Amino acid sequence: MLRYVKAGLALLVAIVLAWVLNTKQGDVPPVARLLSPYRGFWRNGETAADFPARQTLHLPGLRQPVRVRFDDRRVPHVFAQNDHDLYYAQGYLTARDRLWQMEFMTRVAAGRISEVVGPRTLEYDRFQRRMGLPYGAENSLREMLKNDTTRLVLESYSAGVNAYIGQLSPAEYPFEYKLLDYAPEPWQPLKCALLLKLMAWDLSGRSDDLRLSNIRRKYGPEVVNDLFPDYPWREDPIVPVGTPLDFKPLPVPAAPAPFAAALSDKVPQREPDAELGSNNFAVAGSRSASGLPLLANDPHLQLNLPSIWYQIQLSAPGQNVYGVTIPGAPAVIIGFNESVAWGVTNVGGDVLDWYQLKFKDAARREYWHDGRWKPVRRVVERLAVRGLPDRLDTVLYTHHGPIVYDHDEKPFNPQTPTQHALRWTAHEGADEVLAFVKLNHARNYRDYDQALRTYASPAQNFIFASNQNDIAIRPNGRYPLKYPNQGKFILDGSDARQDWQGWIPMSQTPRAKNPARGFLSSANQHSAGPDYPYYIGWDYAPWDRGHRINQQLARLKKATADSLRVLQNDNLGINAQTMLPWMLATITPATPGAPKCAAPPLRPNSPKARAVQALARWNYHYTTDAVAATIFELWYQELVKRLWDDDFGKATTGLEMRPPSQDRTNRLLLTQSGSQADCFQGASPWIDDRRTPQKETVQDLLAASLHSAVDSLTRKFGPLGPKWAWANQKSTDINHLAQLTGFGHQDIVCAGSRGTVNATSARNGPSWRMVVALGPQVKAYGIFPGGQSGNPASRYYDDMLESWRTGQLDELVFLRAADENHPRLQAAWRLEQ
C-alpha cells in the first residue's frame, strides 16, 4: 500500500513540476517550453544554411514571379512585375525579419499589451484607448480603403505578412513569442494604420496646455507673454524669413476672450519624450561638387532593438525606390529613387488641444456647448487581460474628441465636475500611406507637391531634392486654422468659437523652394518666421541644431555626400558656445581693480577651480572624451533648476507648471540678470530664489550650481579625471523593445548630445542617417544603429551598430535591374505562386 502512496506522491510532484515548467508564471516564461531544444528558443538560431544563396519560395496569391536580391547587410532588393506582388513581397520579407516587432508595436498602439503580458500593463492599454489611438486608426483606415491604390497596397502588404505567418509552426515562432508565450495573429490593414497613429503619438502627443493654463492663472497673461512667448528671441526658422507667399491667406478666426481654465494638477502622464527630434537638409547644385543637389536626413527617435527602421529596395513597373520603412507599414518612408530624394523631421506644431467641459450633472450624459446640452457618446472598450477576465472601460466622447482622464480625479468643484476632452489631428481620418506611395513614385517637384496633399499626421518637415536641380522643404500636415495662441492654454469646451474652425489649406502650409542661399534645412525649430500668416504653434525645439546646420551649410562650397555626413556628425554645442563664456566670466574673479561684486576667488587646485580650468579650455565639442562637456551639461542643468524651481517647480508652488524654454532662459541670463559692474542691480526678479530670505544674484546661482555639479560628479566618478569623459556621463543605451537585459547594448561610447547636430543622448539618437547625392546616377549612403534582422540570434541583428557609432555610412546598393551584378550582392531568391 505504502508504495502506491509513494508512487502517487512522486507522480504528483512530477506532474506539478511539469505543469510549473510548462506554464508562464507571472513574468517568468514557461521555462521548459522555452528551453526545449525541440521547440524552444534553441530553434531560433541562425546558421549560414538558414539563408540560402539561391532558393525559390512558393507563396499563395502571388500573381507573377518576384525576384529578390540580398546584399551583405541583408537588405532585400525586390523586383516585382506588378504593384500587388511588390507590396506582398514587402510584407512577406519584412515579416520574415521583423514579425514580432511589427506585431508588438501594433499592440502597443492599440492598447492590447495586457492581452499578452497580463494585468501589469492594463493602465497603459487603457490610456492608449482613451487617447483614441485605435479610434484614430479606424478613421484613417476608412479613408485609406476608399482609395483604390491605398487599398491595393494595404491588402497586398497584409497578404504578404499573412503568407509568412501561415508558414510558421510554433517551433519557428520568433524568439520573443516563445519568451512571452503567445502566438502571432493574422495581419490586417488596420495594423498599418495603428502604426501611423503610434508615430503620431510619439511625435505630436506632447501638450503643455494644462501647465500653461496654470501659469497664466498664477502669474497672469503678461508673465506668460514675457516668459513663454510665441516666437523665440533667437530663431532660424525652417522656411527662411522673407520667403514670399504664393497664396492669398484665409481670414483667421477671431480670438474670443481668454478662458480662465480651472487650476488643475492633472497633467497627462506618459508623455512622449520632448527630446525626440530630427535633422534634414538639402544643398542646391550651386553648392555641390556635382552641380546637382545633395540631401541628408537623420530622424532622432528612441533607440531600440530590433531597429526602428527596415531598409528595402522596391522596384516594379513605374517605380524603383530605396529607403527605410517602418516594419508593419507599406512603402518607403524616407528614401530616394533615380530622380528624387526626400526625408522627414518632426513639426513641433500644436495639433493637440484640451477642452474643459461642463457636464449637466454627475451622470455625465450631456455637456454644454454652443448654448445647449449635447449628448455624450459612450464607447465601451473591452480590454483582454492575460489570466484574468476581460475588463470593460467606458470612454466618453464629445464632438471634440475623447475624455482621456477621469480617474484619480478630485473634481475642482464637486458641483461642476470638470473634465477635459481631447482634440487631436491624429483622430482625423487621412491617407498618409498614399502620400508615401506617391513619393516613392515621384520624378520631380510637381509629383512631390501632389504627394504631400493627403498627408495629415504626424506633421513632418518634408525635405526634397531632385536631379532637375530643385530643392524644397515643406512643414507639411493638417493644421487646424487657429486664432493666435488657440490651444496654447486649456480651451473652453462650451464655447463654439474656441472649437477648431477648419484647416489651413494644404496649398498654404509653410513652404520654400530653391532659395537664393542654396540650401534648406530643418531641425524641429519654428516652421516659419513671424511673416507666415497662420498660427501653428509656439513651442518648438531650441534653435541649437537648426542654427548650427545653417551656419555650416552656408559655408559649403563644392559639397559632396561626405560633407553632409560630416555635418550629421557635428558635435558642436551651440548652447555651450552661447552660455559658457558668460558663465565663466561671471563666476571667475575678475582682474585686479575689478568691482567689489567680483566673484570670490576659487581656492587654487580645489575641485571647482580645476573644473573651471577644464571648462575654459573646452572648444564646445561633445566628443566622447570631453570632460568639460560633462561639467557644463550638469552645471547648466543645475543653474536652470535653481533659476526656475522656486517659480515653476511643483514642490514650491504645488502646481503643475513648466519652466520657460531654453531660449527664454538664456535671454534672461544673458541680458536680464544684471552685471558685475553694478553689483547686479536691476536684475530680473525671477533670478532671486524666493524660497530664501536673502536676495540671490545670478552669481550666487552660478556658484551654487557649479558647486553641486562638481560635487555630484566627484561622488559619481571620483576626482576630476578621464572618468568624467562625456561618453561615460551620457552613457548611450540601445535597449530591446521589451527591455530584455542582454538583448541590447549599454554604455555605447559615442559623441554628441541632445543639442548637437549629432543628437545622440542617453536613449535617443539618429535612428537612421542617410545622405543622397542626386545625379545622372544617384548615389546614396545610410546606416542605422542595429541591423536588418529582428532575430537576436542573428549576426544581422546589430551588425551596423559599430559603423553607426563611429559616424560612418554604408554605401547603399541601388540596383537598376533584377539581374544587375554588384559585388556586395549575396543571395538571389525567387518568390512565386
Added chain:
Amino acid sequence: MKPFLLLFLLIFLLSTLAQLWLPWWVVLPLCLGLAAWRRAAAGAAFLAGLLGVALSWWLPAAWLNTHGAQLLATRLATLLPLGGNSWLLVLLGGLLAGLVGGLAALSGAWLKVRW
C-alpha cells in the same frame, strides 16, 4: 544488459523520438510507463529517468549551441540570469526536464505494474 542501462537507453531513445512530434512533457508518461514496465529499482529508475531525459535535451541543445544558437543562448543566459553562460543554459534545461523524467520514473518503479 544491466536493467539500469537498458532503462536509461530506452528512456533516452524513446523520449528523443517522441519529442520530435509531441510536447516535451510527453517524457512524463513515457518514463512512468517504461519504469513500471522494466521494474527497475527505485534509485536506478530515478537516475535512468533523470539522465535519459536530460540527455535527450543535452545532445540537441549542445549541438544547436555550437550551430547557430549560441549568440541567442548567451543573451538569454544574461537575461535569466546565468551570467551569460550558454553552456549553463544547456545544463540547466536538461536537468529540469530530467527532473520531471526522474520523478515520473521513480513513481513508475514504485508502482511496479505486473503485465
